[in-house]
Amino acid sequence: xxxxxxxxxxxxxxxxxxxxxxxxxxxxxxxxxxxxxxxxxxxxxxxxxxxxxxxxxxxxxxxxxxxxxxxxxxxxxxxxxxxxxxxxxxxxxxxxxxxxxxxxxxxxxxxxxxxxxxxxxxxxxxxxxxxxxxxxxxxxxxxxxxxxxxxxxxxxxxxxxxxxxxxxxxxxxxxxxxxxxxxxxxxxxxxxxxxxxxxxxxxxxxxxxxxxxxxxxxxxxxxxxxxxxxxxxxxxxxxxxxxxxxxxxxxxxxxxxxxxxxxxxxxxxxxxxxxxxxxxxxxxxxxxxxxxxxxxxxxxxxxxxxxxxxxxxxxxxxxxxxxxxxxxxxxxxxxxxxxxxxxxxxxxxxxxxxxxxxxxxxxxxxxxxxxxxxxxxxxxxxxxxxxxxxxxxxxxxxxxxxxxxxx
Numbered sequence: 073x074x075x076x077x078x079x080x081x082x083x084x085x086x087x088x089x090x091x092x093x094x095x096x097x098x099x100x101x102x103x104x105x106x107x108x109x110x111x112x113x114x115x116x117x118x119x120x121x122x123x124x125x126x127x128x129x130x131x132x133x134x135x136x137x138x139x140x141x142x143x144x145x146x147x148x149x150x151x152x153x154x155x156x157x158x159x160x161x162x163x164x165x166x167x168x169x170x171x172x173x174x175x176x177x178x179x180x181x182x183x184x185x186x187x188x189x190x191x192x193x194x195x196x197x198x199x200x201x202x203x204x205x206x207x208x209x210x211x212x213x214x215x216x217x218x219x220x221x222x223x224x225x226x227x228x229x230x231x232x233x234x235x236x237x238x239x240x241x242x243x244x245x246x247x248x249x250x251x252x253x254x255x256x257x258x259x260x261x262x263x264x265x266x267x268x269x270x271x272x273x274x275x276x277x278x279x280x281x282x283x284x285x286x287x288x289x290x291x292x293x294x295x296x297x298x299x300x301x302x303x304x305x306x307x308x309x310x311x312x313x314x315x316x317x318x319x320x321x322x323x324x325x326x327x328x329x330x331x332x333x334x335x336x337x338x339x340x341x342x343x344x345x346x347x348x349x350x351x352x353x354x355x356x357x358x359x360x361x362x363x364x365x366x367x368x369x370x371x372x373x374x375x376x377x378x379x380x381x382x383x384x385x386x387x388x389x390x391x392x393x394x395x396x397x398x399x400x401x402x403x404x405x406x407x408x409x410x411x412x413x414x415x416x417x418x419x420x421x422x423x424x425x426x427x428x429x430x431x432x433x434x435x436x437x438x439x440x441x442x443x444x445x446x447x448x449x450x451x452x453x454x455x456x457x458x459x460x461x462x463x464x465x466x467x468x469x470x471x472x473x474x475x476x477x478x479x
């Protein structure tokens with residue numbers, strides 16, 4: 073049993089004719105879409121021919137693919153594994169878009185991937201390290217489509233004009249949400265050509281948003297997979313049609329595709345989401361759906377204000393430097409009601425767990441021969457954990473003081 077990296081090592085030399093395209097292949101492509109292809113892969117309207125993986129590997133800006141340092145090691149191994157095998161080795165990419173629009177609170181990226189035998193996959197990138205992308209995730213709780221969702225429709229319709237025949241569409245996290253939204257809201261002639269829709273732990277939709285599109289028409293083509301302790305993928309998702317994947321880690325860190333377990337040539341499946349996690353997911357969805365638009369704006373703007381208070385523009389720096397902005401963060405939370413403040417605190421903890429997991433794994437992997445020497449010392453992750461908990465305790469004390477002063 074392993075991960076998508078082990079899958080590439082074991083099955084990367086099988087052609088799609090020998091082994092048909094599957095859910096694991098979709099996750100591989102969805103993770104590859106997180107790489108920064110700017111300046112390398114041609115965009116819409118670009119007259120250059122699609123770019124092969126070999127051409128990307130030989131490009132002068134190759135190292136820029138791995139701008140997200142959190143996953144540099146795994147992403148490098150993923151790209152190398154795809155490049156060296158017959159399964160993905162001749163894949164070509166085109167129609168690349170990567171836009172970050174802070175004023176519109178939108179982060180959008182997508183690319184078209186052409187594989188052997190005529191298989192084509194339109195993949196939407198999920199939320200990367202930019203904070204504006206996380207604000208857009210939160211905005212999914214509103215009844216109006218976010219800019220990225222609207223853009224996904226126009227992108228899919230434009231991309232379809234560059235593809236001959238049927239194709240797949242999908243993505244991980246927010247990318248999965250965009251894939252489903254684009255499929256249910258695009259023109260009928262495009263929708264009919266979509267063979268499958270892959271949603272890997274992507275958020276769902278408010279009922280009124282889903283009803284605006286042709287969701288019932290496409291739901292039979294949706295392949296939704298979520299990890300056993302899914303939080304993101306069950307947000308605003310009330311349908312029961314999904315497959316649950318075992319993960320090698322716990323909690324919200326399971327959202328990371330590199331933690332999903334693969335057995336032979338498929339995911340390691342389990343019966344259902346953990347009961348405790350399922351209860352929390354259902355409770356959170358009920359809470360979100362109980363809020364009116366004004367209340368949701370307060371919640372989303374407050375949480376975003378908490379992150380902005382750290383005076384950074386990405387989640388990596390947020391977790392590294394937020395402690396220095398503890399008073400500003402406290403003031404941002406203190407302006408809302410107690411229930412909203414508590415939820416914001418819980419999500420801050422979840423964000424910390426997700427972004428810091430990689431640092432913890434790196435610290436553990438570096439021990440090796442020095443383990444006995446370092447065993448008596450606290451590693452960087454443990455110190456970071458203590459500092460985070462100290463900061464959260466200060467925030468909670470500050471909130472109690474603010475509430476008592478208001479009374």
